[in-house]
Amino acid sequence: MLSRRAALASLAAFAAAPAFAANRLNIVATTGMVADLVRQVGGDAVTVQGLMGAGVDPHGYRQTRSDIVAMTRADATFWHGLFLEAQMEAFFEDLGRKRPVHAVAETLEPSGLLAHEDYAGRFDPHVWMDPTMWAQCTPVVVEALSALRPDLRATFEANAAAFAAEAKALEAYSRATLMAVPEDQRVLLTAHDAFGYFGQAYGFEVMGIQGISTESEAGLNRIGQLVDFLVARQLPAVFVETSVSDRNIRALIEGASAQGHMVRIGGSLFSDAMGPEGTYEGTWLGMIDHNVTTIARALGVDAPVAGRLGKLAGSA
Numbered sequence: 001m002l003s004r005r006a007a008l009a010s011l012a013a014f015a016a017a018p019a020f021a022a023n024r025l026n027i028v029a030t031t032g033m034v035a036d037l038v039r040q041v042g043g044d045a046v047t048v049q050g051l052m053g054a055g056v057d058p059h060g061y062r063q064t065r066s067d068i069v070a071m072t073r074a075d076a077t078f079w080h081g082l083f084l085e086a087q088m089e090a091f092f093e094d095l096g097r098k099r100p101v102h103a104v105a106e107t108l109e110p111s112g113l114l115a116h117e118d119y120a121g122r123f124d125p126h127v128w129m130d131p132t133m134w135a136q137c138t139p140v141v142v143e144a145l146s147a148l149r150p151d152l153r154a155t156f157e158a159n160a161a162a163f164a165a166e167a168k169a170l171e172a173y174s175r176a177t178l179m180a181v182p183e184d185q186r187v188l189l190t191a192h193d194a195f196g197y198f199g200q201a202y203g204f205e206v207m208g209i210q211g212i213s214t215e216s217e218a219g220l221n222r223i224g225q226l227v228d229f230l231v232a233r234q235l236p237a238v239f240v241e242t243s244v245s246d247r248n249i250r251a252l253i254e255g256a257s258a259q260g261h262m263v264r265i266g267g268s269l270f271s272d273a274m275g276p277e278g279t280y281e282g283t284w285l286g287m288i289d290h291n292v293t294t295i296a297r298a299l300g301v302d303a304p305v306a307g308r309l310g311k312l313a314g315s316a
Helices: 004-022 032-045 065-073 086-096 131-135 138-148 152-177 195-203 220-233 247-258 282-297
Strands: 025-029 048-049 076-079 101-103 186-192 205-210 237-241 262-269
Touching: 004 032, 025 032, 025 205, 032 048, 032 076, 032 138, 032 152, 032 282, 065 086, 076 086, 086 101, 101 138, 131 152, 131 195, 138 152, 138 220, 138 282, 186 220, 186 247, 195 205, 195 282, 205 220, 205 237, 205 247, 220 247, 237 247, 237 282
Parallel strands: 025 048, 025 076, 076 101, 186 205, 186 237, 237 262
Antiparallel strands: none
16 A cells, blocks of 8 residues: 555645646647747647648638638747748737747848748748758747746746757768769759758758749749759659649659659658657658658668667657
8 A cells, every 4th residue: 555645645636737737728820840940949848730730732722711710819829920821920020919929930040041042032831841950940949839838938948949949960871862863863843942961961952843832833944944854864753742733843743754854753741741640650750760761761761660769650
């Protein structure tokens, strides 16, 4: 039998658990990447509702009635910024006058950002593709959560440091794996131009059929130019994305085939959305691990099928 002291301690812990859960911060985040970042920093002190799940394109997303209710009731709302959620910017500007609202990527130094090819004065928002840059978004989350729970600042800082360490390990794996791709094969051709920071970090030539935003259209001339490029460079693989239609990629493959060059789909990459909730690929770490492993294997590298930590369901 438990001693009286042990029994009282157990009862106290049991009683405290519901109270702690009741005191969790109610957070809303837009994309899966932002939601994951807040969960990593907030830990057990937060409950995070992500608005955009697997396969959802943030470029054209508009807030629903239930989204508005959730954000107006939340302790804080986190969004990405840099014109990623372009259709929601006016709403966030208005919400920010009444409730805590934080754009995590807006705090990055502009000197490190890539220009947006479609909009003057804007930047490419896809910074999560570079682990080093994404880890630099943690301070704004620490500060925002600490403003709501000053007593937990040390916990948030420790969680952020642990996340930064994981991001550093992921970057090291990514670099070692991708540097094994033959230099003349370091070309990443995808449905839309979401991999600019990836290319900058790992020395890849990156090409998208559509521009940085999926709202841009891919003309026949653009597809024709890319077909000629595929054939001239004899590239073995192109990639589809989970949040973008594969119609244009398949048009490329058919065009190359008509010119006698067989090219295959090297796999499906996570670009603007992560994998299903509750899976490793449904975390930012798993998302990038999947992309790196899939790209490397499609381009001839004997990377582990299960990725850096052995947790991937399997790369194409």
